[in-house]
Each structure stands twice: as structure tokens, then as C-alpha cells.
Amino acid sequence: MPLEGVVHALERLHTAVTRGGTVIDTQPIGPRPTVTASGIRLGMLDCREWREIVAAFDAEILRTVERGLFIIVDERCISVKDQWDNGDECVDDVRSWRGTRISQTLARRIASANPPITVAQTVRLRMLRAR
């Protein structure tokens, strides 16, 4: 979603949900997710650019909070595992993720590792209530 469209999208959601209704937003927020293959650690992705995108998105959410559309009622983090049964597919997918970098060294390790390949992500769940 383009950043400039976030507030408008949240306004649409605010209209669509009941007063007191809930919006759950989940985002991966870990700056350096760990990659493992069959339990062996291969390295870390670089998601720092993604973190900046999430921070900009959060600032837009706060604008809707300040305007009185929503209140933040809960926030927590969980660990989520993404998994691939093929190393090349994993490298291709990760390279397509927005704001995510993978070093050549790590890409080679993943491509030659024994699957399953796992990326452990820290995911933030944020619960908003419509006012």
C-alpha cells in the first residue's frame, strides 16, 4: 500500500466497522530475521529498510488516533516461522520482499542447504478500537 494512501484506507475501515469495532494490524518488525536450515543457523536477513517503512506507516496510524478515529488498546509480539521446502525458491521469495536484503553469502548458503529452510520473524499484533 502506498504510504500516502494509508490514512484514506484507515478512514474507509473506520466507516466500515461498527463503533467499538476492532481493527487488528499485524506486521513483521524484526530488523534481522534469522534463517535456519534443518535447525542449523545460516545467517540473518537485513530488514532494516522494511522497519523504516513500518515506522512511517505507524506514524500515519497515529495521525488517525490523534484525530479520534481509533484508540490503540493492545500491542504484543509473537514469533512466526515461514518455511520453504526448496532453497532457491526461498532466496527468490525473500529477494521479492519489500525493504529486505539478503547477502550473496547467505543466498549461497540457503541455496545449498538441506530443506526445510525457515525464517523466524517477529510479528507485532496491534489492536485498534473504532470510536
Next chain:
Amino acid sequence: MYWRDRDKVEFAEIDRLVPLDGKRVLDVGCGTGRLTIPVAARAERVYAFDPDTDAVSIARKSLPTALRRRVSFAAHGAEALDMPRRRFDVALCGWSL
């Protein structure tokens, strides 16, 4: 083959935060239906949408027959959401940035 959140940890946590039984749910940025299917199994009704037409098509095909009457799919972004006021109890935005 790729599985996002293969252990379904995220849905379990969402369901703990907001019990979805009987709820009317918006699945914002539904993608290929990762959350749509478990949500539809609990909710009264789901409107699932995503700007990626191919992903919505996969989500639609993945939905078990028994759940099809509860779910409507559409291909558009959140900024194009055009629903009557106060129609839904919960909106889920799962990795939809």
C-alpha cells in the same frame, strides 16, 4: 513450496485477542487466503479483498466448499473499500502494508 506461518501462530493469537465466532469480518489484503480460511471457519461472514487479482483467485479456489457461502471475495485495495457504514465487527490487516 512456501508456507507463511506454517504453525498458524498468528491466527491463534488473533483469535485469543478477538474471538471471531459469529463476527462479521473484513479480511484486508487477504492475499491467497492465509487468514481467510481459518477466519471463515469461525465468523458469520467474511469480506476478503486484495489488489492482487491472481492472489484473490487462488484464495477463492482454496476455500473449502462448506465455507463458500460465508465469504465474498473482491479485487481492490483498502482505499477503494466502499461498504455501508458500520457493517463489520472486525477488520484484519494481516501483513497487508
